[in-house]
Amino acid sequence: MPLAAWLMSIAGPLALKVLAALGIGTVVFTGVSASLQALIDMAVANWGGMSADVLALAAIAGVPQCLGIITGAMTARVGMWAAVSATKWVTT
Secondary structure: OOOHHHHHHHHHHHHHHHHHHHHHHHHHHHHHHHHHHHHHHHHHHHHOOOOOOHHHHHHHHHHHHHHHHHHHHHHHHHHHHHHHHHHEEEEE
């Protein structure tokens, strides 16, 4: 078997695996990220519905910064999870 034919026989299935992994990873990441964004939007809407005294006390305690750190960490984790799951599809 010539070298070029052998390389093409290996590259074809590998390319299909990579494309499938990217497609599945993109769909999963988009779905999880959309649901996470819905939760963040719901928290923001409910945050605005609280009374001024409670908001002032929460702001002094640093609750808005805490919520920002938590949502940022969750978003980063979803991104890392999608990247790792995509590489698992490629390497198997």
